[in-house]
Amino acid sequence: SQTIHQWPATLVQPVGSPLSLECTVEGTSNPNLYWYRQAAGRGLQLLFYSIGIDQISSEVPQNLSASRPQDRQFILSSKKLLLSDSGFYLCAWSVGGGGYGYTFGSGTRLTVV
């Protein structure tokens, strides 16, 4: 069966520090991968999606970047965190085209102090 792993579960980082969140998927090949963020009191905002290795699309301009060095690995990064980067970050995967929903990871709670 397919599983998605996301870590760490919680992270407290100072402003200006770098960030690296990792997500891996098992049990499937060539998944579509996504990074979402839920800011406090707000809905789920799509940050990045990827349909293949090194193929990344950005949804909103921001202080973050994403990379996909391997088929089932998706990394969210920042060189210098801002206070506004605080939130709950979710990785998700899907297979195929329209008509299928996503499976989400358990999320990372990032607090920038």
Next chain:
Amino acid sequence: DQQVKQNSPSLSVQEGRISILNCDYTNSMFDYFLWYKKYPAEGPTFLISISSIKDKNEDGRFTVFLNKSAKHLSLHIVPSQPGDSAVYFCAAIDVLSGGYNKLIFGAGTRLAVHP
């Protein structure tokens, strides 16, 4: 501009009664919709979906209704249970070029079911 809107940020319902969560969308090209349930500090989990070729889909206590002409869908939970207390997200599939998709989420509605 929000393409999927959940205008009620919260809803409180008594145990055993019906919970009705509403969702509106603006893009008439959307033709597949999903509801996700989310507990605090966890990822959302899929609950139920509906295709635009249907106007109703039922799964146990959960029923989703779709009114395409009004661009409106709703999730009914009957009977509501305390374990249903969570944030519910409405989502629409936006099909990208190449047949890939992305989910557009509403802001969510926090449901509280009290005894």
